[in-house]
Every structure is written in C-alpha cells, then in structure tokens.
Amino acid sequence: MQKKGTIMNTKEILDSLIREFAGKNADTVSLEGKNLVDDLGYDSLNLMQLIAEIEEKFDISMDDDVLIDSFDNYNSLLECVLKLTETT
DSSP, rough: OOHHHHHHHHHHHHHHHHHHHHOOOOOOSSTTTTTTTTOOOHHHHHHHHHHHHHHHHOOOOOOOHHHHHTTTTTHHHHHHHHHHHHHO
C-alpha cells in the first residue's frame, strides 16, 4: 500500500506531465475527471509522448490493454499509474 505522501507525489508528477503535453491551456483547470482528448486537446502524438514520459518518469511499462482502458480520463490514468508504481 502506498503512503499518502507517495500518492501525492505521483499525482503532482502526473499532473505536471499531463499539463506539459496538453494541446489546450490546461494550466488553470482541474484535471480531475477530464478527458485527455476531448477536454485537454490531446492528439495521438501527444498521447504517445505522454506515455513515454510516464513510463520513463515512474520506471513502469504500460501495455496496450492497460492504455486503452486508462486513457479515457485523468482519474483512470492516475489510478493506473498508482497501481503500476505500487507493484514495482
């Protein structure tokens, strides 16, 4: 089980990465419940860059099935990253 500080650190890092690659101005909006494509303007290139950065930053590997299930919204992606970092 992850400690609260670890979860907050993971969330802060993920938030920063998502904002970095967002196509629209995501600096001022809450990411909770946002769809990366519809709400934040991600395209396929942004998504691939984000995946690569997440895998590198957290030293995890996300398989295609996980990615398909996780990229519909921010909350799903955060949950996925937390789960994968917990098991590594």
